[in-house]
Amino acid sequence: LASREAHPESSVIDVSGVKIGGGQLGMIAGPCSVEDRERMMRIAESVCESGANLFRGGAYKPRTSPYAFQGLGEKGLEILRDVGDRFGIPVVTEITDPRNVELVAQYADMLQIGARNMQNFVLLTEVGKSSRPVLLKRGMSATIADLLMSAEYILSEGNPNVVLCERGIKSFDPSTRNLFDVAAVPVVQGLTHLPMIVDPSHATGRPDLIPPCALAGLAAGADGVHIEVHDCPEEAKSDGPQALLPEQYKQILQQMRLMADLL
Numbered sequence: 001l002a003s004r005e006a007h008p009e010s011s012v013i014d015v016s017g018v019k020i021g022g023g024q025l026g027m028i029a030g031p032c033s034v035e036d037r038e039r040m041m042r043i044a045e046s047v048c049e050s051g052a053n054l055f056r057g058g059a060y061k062p063r064t065s066p067y068a069f070q071g072l073g074e075k076g077l078e079i080l081r082d083v084g085d086r087f088g089i090p091v092v093t094e095i096t097d098p099r100n101v102e103l104v105a106q107y108a109d110m111l112q113i114g115a116r117n118m119q120n121f122v123l124l125t126e127v128g129k130s131s132r133p134v135l136l137k138r139g140m141s142a143t144i145a146d147l148l149m150s151a152e153y154i155l156s157e158g159n160p161n162v163v164l165c166e167r168g169i170k171s172f173d174p175s176t177r178n179l180f181d182v183a184a185v186p187v188v189q190g191l192t193h194l195p196m197i198v199d200p201s202h203a204t205g206r207p208d209l210i211p212p213c214a215l216a217g218l219a220a221g222a223d224g225v226h227i228e229v230h231d232c233p234e235e236a237k238s239d240g241p242q243a244l245l246p247e248q249y250k251q252i253l254q255q256m257r258l259m260a261d262l263l
Ligand code: PEP
Pocket: 032, 058, 062, 113, 114, 115, 116, 137, 167, 202
């Protein structure tokens, strides 16, 4: 179902009115975790003004340590929904538990499957039964064939609305958090009709590398860019060190727009 051979035309995924694919870019921005309401409103106001068309924030955080902040749960979903309604922007949030699909789908416009859960087949099957669009991130040790098979799990349950995301893979070099596999974009797009976006935030883990990698992703043909933004990275509940400030996001979005116009 995911194969380009069977469906030569690129799919356009509609996320509550925002289209991703076929030349239309999904610009996802927001903090790693949903935090307090005022801060979320502040960050959303600024990224919306800059031109982001999807807002993100995790209410259920898959953390390496069980002692790290695990997310605000349903309270976080409520805040995220309110932010989306206030600014008229669709919201994306991660789902980590197959038992929560209905709950999360009540609040969110798009369900994110994180890298750590890309091969959680029960979870894939459950989001496949939902009608909400899905953002499926590539696992940090997953091949492109693995990623496409995971998409197949969702599609085969009847949900055709899948957007793929390259977010970096494990490498031997600790210079960057992960290795940004920019070639994955055209490789995936050759194999599937589904849109593919890039996430230079998790791919590099370094604010200084996010702008060049975002532009490289677009130059490689990505259907959108996912960037974490926080107004006070030192206070962020997760992934603060890789967050861009709102002004930095504004700048890179202008550059991305210029580049998209050139392509
Ligand atoms: C996230 O988007 O905050 C996240 C945890 O991403 P990934 O699953 O790519 O690590």
